[in-house]
Amino acid sequence: MQTRNRQAGVPLYTQIASTLRAKVDSGQWEVGDQLASIEQLSREYGVGISTVRQAIGTLEEQGLLERVHGRGTFVRAVPRDMRWLPLGADWDSLARNIEELTPRQVLKESSGEQPRLNAGDGDPAPCYHYIRRVHERNGNPFSVVRLYLDSRLFRRAPQRFREELVMQVLKDMPDVEMAGVRQTLLVDGADREQAEDLQIGFGAPVALLHRAIQDGAGTAIYVADFVYRGDVVRLDIDLPPEPNRDQQTQTDLKPLSDKEEIR
Template sequence: MANLRRSAIPLYTQIASSLRNEIDTGMWPVGTKLPAIIELADRFGVAAQTMRQAIGLLEDEGLVLRRQGVGTVVQNIPRDLHWLNLPTDWVSLVGMLDKLDVRVMLVEASDRIPKVRDGEGRPTGTYKYVKRVHYRNDEPFCVIEFYLAAEIYMRAPKTFRNTTVIPALAKMKNIDIHTVGQSISIDVADAETAKHLDIPLANPVARVRRSIADSKGNAIYIAEALYRSDVIHLDMDLSPGKKHH
């Protein structure tokens, strides 16, 4: 447990994640009674109170039920996990985002200037800033904030506020898309993100940053999306002899 203790993520959250994965993989089938709190605490090398907090998270999610005199029983398997495969090329990115059946909740829309990183192009003119939450089956899975060149945004403001942006850009005429970048890092949810995604504070999230620049080097789109860590996965073919970008 030394590695867990060095993490910024609370111990009980990490332990709950580990048990959740064990339930998902069938180690603890529905109807199975989990070991006693003391046994689990000993296994993970934590205090009994920490273990109770971890079990409490799983109970809040409806995965287990604590019964007096019986113990902790597995009630359900986790919901559809890791259903979103992060794409690694433009065609797949457009296709993935276009197929998403999402409901969005607008958090903010205003005029702002993005911080553009090296390799993403240079800022140009004014931008429209939008922050929103994406839902699937009435469950939030992503908080995204993006900056879109105002001239482009004003061509279809309703579309850009209420649908996924990249497929909309791909379908529009006279949009100069030259370079597209994507980076992925692991972060933890702050208070606002945790609230929007309905996850515990400091829960792991995937931070995905995407950028689009035109042929003149102008950054026309900058976005950062925070995904729940339990909805995404990344598949890559690393076979020798294949071209990779």
């Protein structure tokens, strides 16, 4: 019997639903395939029958599975590729991402709060302006962000920073130097507040992105913690080409002299 790991704060049926969905995502289960019985799945994952029923019900609501009375559960459809938001690792990716996004509403705003700075994020600014808001695409919420902006910058265009994407406003300020950006990505389950803001189920997968931007003096002028729906993001990283092995090998090899003996 395989016992499912109980992830803190994530309902067990959500974990099972994610596991079953992954089998459809990967092509291991194709459209028309029949799943094992609920009793068999219960034994396989070491959970109760009611938990498996809840998990299957979740995927039924998403249109992926279908229960046929007297026959069993079948794969009905393959998930559409909704992962339209690439989380790249360069400035060009950041610039592309902000062009089609829209801030929906400010949930909270205040001055004087200090962000959590990680090692490498930069030195703190004297004061920050805090904004918590939801971002959407085509009318659908996909991320909620807790944003801290250097108050000296916020005071220059407060209305724009409230209504537009902060990164775009900073790009439009030619005298503001964005000398470095540091990002940290984690994966977790949505808490109740995040689930409500993003209109997803409690415990559904989310990507947590911490981003800090430094100016030329090393000050963290922008610090943000994003929570993205797990079904809209993907991570794209371009690696540099591998060094030419043949050339490196030839460089490392030295010709034998007449006096050297081959053993």
